[in-house]
Amino acid sequence: MTGYADFLLLVVAALSLSIVATSRLTGCVRASALQGVALSLLPLALWGGALDRHAVPVATMSLGALAVKAVIIPLLLARAIREANVRRESEPFISLHFSVLIAAALVGFSFWLGTILILPKPAPTPLLVPMAFANLLVGFLVLIVRRKAVTQVVGYLMLENGIFIFGQTLVEEVPFAVELGILLDLLVGVFVMGIAINHISREFEHIDTELLSTLKD
Amino acid sequence: MAWILPFLFLTPGVLGLAALAVKSLRVGLGILLFGALLHFVGTVSLWAGADTIAFGTFLRVDVTGLIFLSITSVLFLLVAIYTVPYILQGTHDKQSAPHRFVPCLLGFLAAMSLVSVTQNLALMWAAVEGTTLASAPLVYFYRRRGALEAAWKYLLLCSVGIALALLGTFCLGVAASAVPGASAGLTLDGLMKAAPSMARPWLKTAFVLALVGYGTKMGLAPLHTWLPDTHSQAPSPVSALLSGALLNCAFLAILRFFQVCLASGDAAFARTLLVVLGFASIAIACAFMVGQRDYKRLLAYSSIENMGVMAAGVGLGGAATYGAIFHSVNHSLCKAGLFLLAGNVLRAFGTTSARQARGVLGRIPVTGVLMTALFLAIGGAPPFGPFWSEFLIFQTAIRGTSPWIGVLFVSLLAVAFLGMAGALLPMLQGAQGDDARRVREPALSVVAPLALAIGALSIGVYVPPILSDALHHAATALGG
Numbered sequence: 167m168t169g170y171a172d173f174l175l176l177v178v179a180a181l182s183l184s185i186v187a188t189s190r191l192t193g194c195v196r197a198s199a200l201q202g203v204a205l206s207l208l209p210l211a212l213w214g215g216a217l218d219r220h221a222v223p224v225a226t227m228s229l230g231a232l233a234v235k236a237v238i239i240p241l242l243l244a245r246a247i248r249e250a251n252v253r254r255e256s257e258p259f260i261s262l263h264f265s266v267l268i269a270a271a272l273v274g275f276s277f278w279l280g281t282i283l284i285l286p287k288p289a290p291t292p293l294l295v296p297m298a299f300a301n302l303l304v305g306f307l308v309l310i311v312r313r314k315a316v317t318q319v320v321g322y323l324m325l326e327n328g329i330f331i332f333g334q335t336l337v338e339e340v341p342f343a344v345e346l347g348i349l350l351d352l353l354v355g356v357f358v359m360g361i362a363i364n365h366i367s368r369e370f371e372h373i374d375t376e377l378l379s380t381l382k383d
Numbered sequence: 384m385a386w387i388l389p390f391l392f393l394t395p396g397v398l399g400l401a402a403l404a405v406k407s408l409r410v411g412l413g414i415l416l417f418g419a420l421l422h423f424v425g426t427v428s429l430w431a432g433a434d435t436i437a438f439g440t441f442l443r444v445d446v447t448g449l450i451f452l453s454i455t456s457v458l459f460l461l462v463a464i465y466t467v468p469y470i471l472q473g474t475h476d477k478q479s480a481p482h483r484f485v486p487c488l489l490g491f492l493a494a495m496s497l498v499s500v501t502q503n504l505a506l507m508w509a510a511v512e513g514t515t516l517a518s519a520p521l522v523y524f525y526r527r528r529g530a531l532e533a534a535w536k537y538l539l540l541c542s543v544g545i546a547l548a549l550l551g552t553f554c555l556g557v558a559a560s561a562v563p564g565a566s567a568g569l570t571l572d573g574l575m576k577a578a579p580s581m582a583r584p585w586l587k588t589a590f591v592l593a594l595v596g597y598g599t600k601m602g603l604a605p606l607h608t609w610l611p612d613t614h615s616q617a618p619s620p621v622s623a624l625l626s627g628a629l630l631n632c633a634f635l636a637i638l639r640f641f642q643v644c645l646a647s648g649d650a651a652f653a654r655t656l657l658v659v660l661g662f663a664s665i666a667i668a669c670a671f672m673v674g675q676r677d678y679k680r681l682l683a684y685s686s687i688e689n690m691g692v693m694a695a696g697v698g699l700g701g702a703a704t705y706g707a708i709f710h711s712v713n714h715s716l717c718k719a720g721l722f723l724l725a726g727n728v729l730r731a732f733g734t735t736s737a738r739q740a741r742g743v744l745g746r747i748p749v750t751g752v753l754m755t756a757l758f759l760a761i762g763g764a765p766p767f768g769p770f771w772s773e774f775l776i777f778q779t780a781i782r783g784t785s786p787w788i789g790v791l792f793v794s795l796l797a798v799a800f801l802g803m804a805g806a807l808l809p810m811l812q813g814a815q816g817d818d819a820r821r822v823r824e825p826a827l828s829v830v831a832p833l834a835l836a837i838g839a840l841s842i843g844v845y846v847p848p849i850l851s852d853a854l855h856h857a858a859t860a861l862g863g
């Protein structure tokens with residue numbers, strides 16, 4: 167089954183890079199939703215062969231990711247974009263071309279990190295750990311570079327997706343922790359942020375976090 | 384006795400849900416007081432029990448957890464009393480939905496209690512996440528732009544922090560998976576037993592991620608930037624709980640990871656990190672305290688400074704560990720009191736600017752006197768509690784291998800004291816403007832800060848044996 171898993175991991179990474187390169191907000195949200203779909207298939211591809219033992223964690227992770235990452239959050243974000251009537255990223259802190267270069271470097275760095283941090287028990291596929299770190303770091307990049315609240319949430323989602331991928335290594339060891347962690351992170355972090363974004367879009371009529379910088383010293 | 388552990392977080396949770404259905408403010412506040420009182424009684428009864436009390440596989444409280452639980456419980460009871468006049472007589476805007484206040488507060492209490500009464504690191508993580516969920520609506524209680532901005536920063540930065548902490552928890556699971564039969568469920572006991580043979584690179588990665596992740600929530604530099612905004616924009620009772628109770632919960636989470644590092648026999652690395660981040664936090668807080676014009680922000684920066692003191696104390700080890708845990712008690716008493724008093728000042732003057740709120744002692748004398756006392760206490764003046772805890776940390780540092788750390792510590796504390804004095808003293812003593820008048824202070828809004836000030840003074844003069852025993856036990860468990 168690792169063939170499917172590797173394919174899914176590569177799709178996730180490609181979508182991450184495409185988010186970095188996209189300035190249209192709807193494009194970012196769409197790519198993030200697709201990433202959610204790919205991630206919801208990942209537990210099935212990794213553990214589908216041993217479903218009898220891991221049915222509960224696989225089901226919660228797959229269905230949870232599908233519902234929240236692929237449907238609910240993208241819908242909330244799309245509504246925020248519609249209400250606030252913004253289309254494009256206004257001048258990110260670093261130009262898109264340069265961010266893509268940094269993202270590519272981060273992916274390379276993650277592969278190097280994967281050679282240093284070796285799992286005590288081999289992962290289902292050697293791509294798992296590097297791809298987890300790559301998604302995490304690229305998510306961080308998007309969080310830092312972008313100004314719109316919507317794209318910041320997309321960046322946070324990517325960061326979380328990295329942790330989701332990493333969690334797959336522990337499904338056999340601590341299924342409870344993995345399920346709990348991933349489900350809560352999905353529901354709580356992002357759901358509340360989705361609500362907050364809607365407040366912001368109503369209050370400010372646009373969702374540029376630059377406007378959210380009146381509190382300083 | 385063990386059934387008290389689930390009781391401590393289920394009661395506020397259930398009462399919070401019940402309060403959600405109640406429309407009447409007075410009934411809601413009654414539920415709040417009832418829940419706070421039940422929680423307090425439950426917590427007190429735990430002190431009579433054994434050192435470690437367990438309920439099922441997930442709930443377990445040791446002395447360290449009990450100390451932090453008690454701080455939360457005492458503060459919550461006092462804040463609940465303060466909240467009654469705050470909600471009933473406060474000037475709220477129409478949209479602020481005061482009936483949501485009580486359910487969120489009780490949910491917040493439930494999540495904070497769960498952090499202290501579990502030693503399952505996955506469940507503890509979920510509880511810390513729960514505290515963010517319950518407190519974010521409280522921060523945005525006043526539907527103002529500033530509050531919305533603060534709530535957004537709080538959510539975004541703390542969610543990133545909490546995500547890193549989850550990754551740290553997973554890394555700990557990976558580190559434990561190298562030890563056969565050890566990874567069962569990420570409980571502190573199991574992890575500490577397995578620690579000596581854990582995969583070291585993963586253990587270190589786990590500690591770094593947990594320190595940065597939970598450290599975000601605790602207000603440690605460099606990811607502390609949400610804290611001054613959030614604590615200054617939130618309603619005062621919420622600020623008191625955020626500063627006095629929530630920061631401690633995050634500290635407890637870091638201490639759990641530190642305990643695993645200690646058990647591995649390889650804690651020097653973790654100690655260095657704690658000292659470095661601790662001092663960085665103190666220094667950054669000092670830089671922003673000098674010349675600070677907003678008194679609520681000033682108090683928030685002082686919280687960052689004190690969190691730094693606690694982290695550095697645990698990192699230094701020895702007697703400083705006792706000092707650090709003692710300091711968390713002291714800081715909670717003083718800072719919760721100060722934030723509640725800041726709420727009184729805000730109501731009397733209608734501004735958070737220390738320059739415009741002149742003559743606090745003249746307009747609201749009880750608040751003014753208490754604020755002076757608590758400012759001296761948190762600034763480290765004897766005979767209040769914080770003096771002794773900071774003195775212990777200083778003593779350990781100056782007697783250690785590098786005495787200059789102790790000198791740096793004292794110099795930074797002096798800067799922080801002067802920074803606070805520069806803003807607060809003119810505000811307290813200054814002459815009032817043209818509209819000089821005395822404002823009535825409701826008894827319920829000063830009784831809680833009064834109790835906190837008496838507490839901070841009395842544990843400075845005399846630490847009861849039951850508390851000092853508990854502190855010693857906790858310090859021993861934390862390598863002190």
